[in-house]
Structures are given as structure tokens and as C-alpha cells.
Amino acid sequence: MAKSKDYFGLPWLVSVILAIIPFTSWLLGFCTRFSEGKIVAGLLRLFLGWNIIWILDILCMVFNKSILRILNF
Numbered sequence: 001m002a003k004s005k006d007y008f009g010l011p012w013l014v015s016v017i018l019a020i021i022p023f024t025s026w027l028l029g030f031c032t033r034f035s036e037g038k039i040v041a042g043l044l045r046l047f048l049g050w051n052i053i054w055i056l057d058i059l060c061m062v063f064n065k066s067i068l069r070i071l072n073f
Contacts, residue, residue, distance in 0.1 A: 006032050006067045019061040026050050029057060029067055041071040 007015040007028050018024045026049040033042035045053065056068045 006061070006065075008032070008035075012065055015065075016058075016061050019058050019067070022050060022054055025054050025057055029053070032067060038071065041069070044071065 007018055010018070018028060026045070029049050030042055030045045033045055049057075053068060053070075060066060060068045
């Protein structure tokens with residue numbers, strides 16, 4: 001099984017399942033961005049990660065095996 005780029009190196013299928021669950025997607029997306037050192041992106045996920053970002057994360061995880069990255073600074 002291929003490794004995922006996100007959610008702490010968990011297998012891709014596990015990451016997709018976690019992305020589908022709103023709370024875990026919000027929490028793990030926030031933690032992932034903070035662990036990458038992207039403070040502003042982490043804060044945006046903290047406050048805005050429960051809406052459209054959640055849906056886009058699911059799609060990106062299925063097709064790109066990576067969460068959505070809006071800000072890379």
C-alpha cells in the first residue's frame with residue numbers, strides 16, 4: 001500500500017477515511033500544517049477548515065494523496 005504524503009505518513013486508505021470524518025480532517029489538517037512550520041496556513045485551517053476546505057481536502061486526498069495547500073509560506 002502506498003504511503004500518503006500527509007497525516008503523519010499513514011497509509012493512503014487510512015488517510016482518506018480520516019479526511020472524510022469532519023473533526024479528524026480539521027484536526028489533522030491543522031496539525032499537519034503546524035508540523036510543516038506553516039503557522040498562517042495552520043491558523044487558517046483552524047478557523048476555516050470545517051467548511052469548503054474539508055470538501056477540497058477529501059477530493060485532494062483521493063486524487064493527489066495530499067491535503068489542500070493554499071498557502072505555502
